[in-house]
Amino acid sequence: MELLKKQPTMKLPAEWFTGDAWADVIHRGEEPSRARANAVHFAPGARTAWHSHGLGQTLYVVEGIALIQSRGGDILEARPGDVIWTPPGEEHWHGAAPDHFMTHIALWETDDVTWLEHVSDTEYAG
Template sequence: MELLSKQPTLKLPEKMFTGDAWADVIYRGEEPSRARANVVRFAPGARTAWHSHGLGQTLYIVEGIALIQSRDGGILEAHPGDVVWTPPGEEHWHGAAPDRFMVHIALWETDDVAWLDHVTDAQYTGPRHSTRTP
């Protein structure tokens, strides 16, 4: 057993994020492990750029309302306790609703991430569907 030392919180770069977002590394496996886990905190309106993961990504929503969209799909409004999977190679973005902070745990394998264009305001404010039923 090993107690891992906590790394400093990272401000996430404008090249890959719109608005303010910070990450705390939970785990970054060393070969042969490929596991990655971060707690990511988004300010209201903050979001990732479009991107995809070579082996997919799982998001566990901890706090707030997450907005998640795949290319050519609708925006999913996810809530605390929801788990969202994006398969390998699927272009997507995720971030906070415009009126509240959002925290999720991101789980993925390897650093095979393709960062693409930023999400436009028109894409960000598109129609949503919620994981909660009325």
């Protein structure tokens, strides 16, 4: 067993996020593990760009109100305790509602993420 010291919180890059978002690494497995886990903190209105994960992604909402959308689908609203599963290759975005901070735990495997264009204000508004 090993107690791992908390790494510094990192500001997430503007090329992948609209608005202010930060991440705290919870776990980054070393080979042969592919597991990844981050706590991601979004300011009101902040969101990811459209993206997909090669092996899918699970989100667990910790606080606030999350907005999530798959390409071509409806915008879903998730609250603390809700779990969202996005299958491999599905283009999607997620972020905070316009008037609430939001934190989710993101779980995924490998760094096989395809980042696409930013979510427009019109798309975000639904």
